[in-house]
Amino acid sequence: MTPISATDNVAPAPAKRRRGDVLVRAILRAVIEQLETLGYAKLSVEGVAAAAGTGKAALYRRWSGKEELVAAALAEVLPSPAEVPRTGDTRADLIALLACMRDSFSQHGTAFQVVKAEAEAGEALLAGVVQQRVVQPCTEGIRARLAEAATRGELGVAATQPMLANVGPAMLIYHTLTRGIDIADDYLDHIVDDLILPAAR
Structure with missing residues (x-):
């Protein structure tokens, strides 16, 4: 007969309950996954809570309801222009900021399309x-990079005109509305080299 060890009758330790930022990330990840698999109409606070391994009370403590929860999840997966590093190369920094904005239109495209198509007031x-x-943040980042370049004497006083920082973001939005979300790198180069920098000089 095999001897019984001291650990044979010990129940496994329960999984640790997620809290704080770890729990929030799990919830927002569950929202994106359910948007992509179930759609907006079938997504529910209860379903998200179950997928995240928590109770729905944990969600209602942070978000008032489904729409606010979805908005938070979409914001979480978007790239942040505020995190684009400063390199000191004005041209490279401007292109990097526009690329960050460009990429935001294509990442998790299914989730964004579902919300736009199914949610009331989705757009x-x-x-x-x-x-x-x-x-x-992209517009503010461009404005700051242009002002810094003007201070260094690389660009003229025109670089500090607030409206100039709107050119790049406006061109990207126009492209997505008229030609779609696939924006090539050379289009970003064109915006910076042929529009922003000449005007700033």
Whole structure:
């Protein structure tokens, strides 16, 4: 007979409950996954909570309901122009900022398309998220890089005109509306080399 060890009758330790940022990331990841697999209409707070391994009370403590939860999840997966590093090379920095904004239009495209197609006021929800998370920081980043270049004497005083920083983001938005979200690198080069920098000089 095999002897019984001291650990044979010990129940396995329960999984540690996720909290704080770890829990928030799990919840927002579950939202994106359910948007892509179930769609907006079938997504529910209860379903997200179950997929994230938590109770729905944990979600309602942070978000008032489904729409706010989805907006937070979409914002979380968007790249942030505010995190684009400063290299001291004005041209390279401007292109990097525009590339970050360009990439935001294509990443997790299915989730964004589902919200736009299925949610009431879906376009307004998306516009608010993209404006706050991407367009505004990108515009501010361009404005700051141009002002720094003017201070260093690399560009003229025209570089400090606030409207000039809107040119790049406006061109990208126009492209997505009229020609789609596939934006080539040379289009970004064209915006910087043929529009922004000549005007700034």
